[in-house]
Amino acid sequence: MKKVLCVISSGMDSATLLALAIDQCTDLDDDVEAVSFDYGQRHRKELEYAENLCGSEGIRHDIVDISAIQPHIGGSALTDDGIDVPEGHYESDNMKLTVVPNRNAIMLTIAFGIAVARGAEWVGAAMHAGDHAVYPDCRPAFVQAFNAMQIVAVEGHGHPDLRLWTPFINLKKSHIAYIGSNLGVDFSKTWSCYKGQELHCGVCGTCYERREAFRDGGVTDPTIYQQEPVLA
Amino acid sequence: MKKVLCVISSGMDSATLLALAIDQCTDLDDDVEAVSFDYGQRHRKELEYAENLCGSEGIRHDIVDISAIQPHIGGSALTDDGIDVPEGHYESDNMKLTVVPNRNAIMLTIAFGIAVARGAEWVGAAMHAGDHAVYPDCRPAFVQAFNAMQIVAVEGHGHPDLRLWTPFINLKKSHIAYIGSNLGVDFSKTWSCYKGQELHCGVCGTCYERREAFRDGGVTDPTIYQQEPVLA
Numbered sequence: 001m002k003k004v005l006c007v008i009s010s011g012m013d014s015a016t017l018l019a020l021a022i023d024q025c026t027d028l029d030d031d032v033e034a035v036s037f038d039y040g041q042r043h044r045k046e047l048e049y050a051e052n053l054c055g056s057e058g059i060r061h062d063i064v065d066i067s068a069i070q071p072h073i074g075g076s077a078l079t080d081d082g083i084d085v086p087e088g089h090y091e092s093d094n095m096k097l098t099v100v101p102n103r104n105a106i107m108l109t110i111a112f113g114i115a116v117a118r119g120a121e122w123v124g125a126a127m128h129a130g131d132h133a134v135y136p137d138c139r140p141a142f143v144q145a146f147n148a149m150q151i152v153a154v155e156g157h158g159h160p161d162l163r164l165w166t167p168f169i170n171l172k173k174s175h176i177a178y179i180g181s182n183l184g185v186d187f188s189k190t191w192s193c194y195k196g197q198e199l200h201c202g203v204c205g206t207c208y209e210r211r212e213a214f215r216d217g218g219v220t221d222p223t224i225y226q227q228e229p230v231l232a
Numbered sequence: 233m234k235k236v237l238c239v240i241s242s243g244m245d246s247a248t249l250l251a252l253a254i255d256q257c258t259d260l261d262d263d264v265e266a267v268s269f270d271y272g273q274r275h276r277k278e279l280e281y282a283e284n285l286c287g288s289e290g291i292r293h294d295i296v297d298i299s300a301i302q303p304h305i306g307g308s309a310l311t312d313d314g315i316d317v318p319e320g321h322y323e324s325d326n327m328k329l330t331v332v333p334n335r336n337a338i339m340l341t342i343a344f345g346i347a348v349a350r351g352a353e354w355v356g357a358a359m360h361a362g363d364h365a366v367y368p369d370c371r372p373a374f375v376q377a378f379n380a381m382q383i384v385a386v387e388g389h390g391h392p393d394l395r396l397w398t399p400f401i402n403l404k405k406s407h408i409a410y411i412g413s414n415l416g417v418d419f420s421k422t423w424s425c426y427k428g429q430e431l432h433c434g435v436c437g438t439c440y441e442r443r444e445a446f447r448d449g450g451v452t453d454p455t456i457y458q459q460e461p462v463l464a
Contacts, residue, residue: 035304062304064300064301064304065300066298066300066301068296068297068298068300069296069298069342069345072267072294072296072342072345072346072349073342073345073346073348073349074349100345101344101345101346101348101349101386101389101390102341102342102344102345102348102382102385102386103345104385105341105344105345105381105382105385106338106341106342106345109334109337109338109341110301110304110305110334110338112333112334112337113301113304113305113332113333113334113335113337113338114304114305114333116305116333116334117304117305117306117333136384136385136386136387136388136389137384137385137386139384141384142381142384142385145377145380145381145383145384145385146381146385148377148380148381149337149374149377149378149380149381150334150337151377152368152369152371152373152374152377153334153336153337153368153369153374153377153378154333154334154368154369155368156368157333157368158333
């Protein structure tokens with residue numbers, strides 16, 4: 001019996017992670033569960049999308065509210081109404097405004113706490129190679145160090161082989177689009193945009209990245225953008 | 233300029249950690265700050281005591297509310313009213329009921345997020361050798377692995393030398409009592425008891441441990457216990 005607890009937002013990476021986890025769980029008593037974090041993000045819409053992604057697969061989904069932490073860390077365009085969400089390409093310098101200090105480490109340690117409580121064997125997370133330049137806690141070196149830390153931190157508790165599973169860590173986002181497409185993911189049910197308005201804005205970093213991933217992965221982009229991103 | 237962010241409860245270890253941090257900050261523009269966590273502990277009284285410990289030293293103190301995480305992790309006698317706080321010696325088997333899965337890793341990653349935001353150089357924590365047997369995330373190996381993880385996780389953000397400072401990690405609690413006493417800590421203003429009633433109960437694990445530490449450290453115990461612990 002394998003239990004996988006996936007940390008998800010509502011983006012194409014998360015949807016593909018869930019699909020891949022389901023695909024890897026081949027035994028009848030294997031189980032995929034998911035958890036999302038409410039960290040006061042202005043794109044809270046992603047939480048509803050995450051709920052729906054799981055609902056349509058019959059996957060248990062919990063939302064952990066860590067928004068009380070945010071005022072103490074502060075200062076990111078993702079959470080602070082006083083800072084505009086930067087427009088332009090994801091890897092450009094101004095995208096650093098979207099860095100919430102230590103966010104992945106915080107969310108993943110909480111996910112590991114939940115995984116210990118539930119006896120899960122894998123904690124799945126969807127970081128990929130395109131995140132490396134902007135977020136230090138999305139790099140392969142982080143995953144390795146994080147696993148090493150967690151092995152010590154929960155020794156004797158939970159599943160003895162509990163570890164962080166990051167199947168996309170060395171892939172480009174376009175590869176994820178391709179994999180997701182092959183697994184039958186319905187990308188129209190995913191949400192990426194940081195602005196969290198009615199439609200995907202088309203000009204924030206994650207809209208650029210989304211559009212580019214579909215194009216480079218050779219996958220039809222079902223997204224209706226408010227403004228069409230101008231891709232290089 | 234050195235800034236130290238101490239993660240504190242209200243116990244004798246935390247009070248001594250604060251005193252030691254102040255002692256180490258010898259330059260005029262050095263700064264000690266503190267943070268405590270509300271994780272739904274039934275001994276919430278410790279939060280008031282922590283507030284007072286800092287207030288009397290003029291130290292900035294923030295309480296981070298992570299109680300919304302608790303229901304997802306659950307199942308510890310420290311937080312779950314359905315489980316009795318175990319009585320008896322701290323290192324005995326039933327004390328494992330007080331383990332909140334991954335608690336230190338969770339609190340410390342949040343503290344590191346705050347430390348990055350504020351440019352702190354040290355995150356201080358008061359774990360000691362007596363914790364090792366019960367809590368895997370209080371061991372020296374954990375501190376080492378945690379620091380290695382954090383170096384990767386926040387590279388390029390915050391203070392370049394940011395690290396976890398655990399001055400008591402290889403000391404017994406009785407040594408902490410002795411050091412605190414030498415630094416002039418007023419232990420009557422500290423709170424340890426897990427039960428969080430009017431007086432220290434005297435029979436929970438942390439009351440035993442407290443009493444023993446004063447005795448073995450040769451320090452007068454100012455605590456009034458409801459029941460006198462019977463020490464070996």
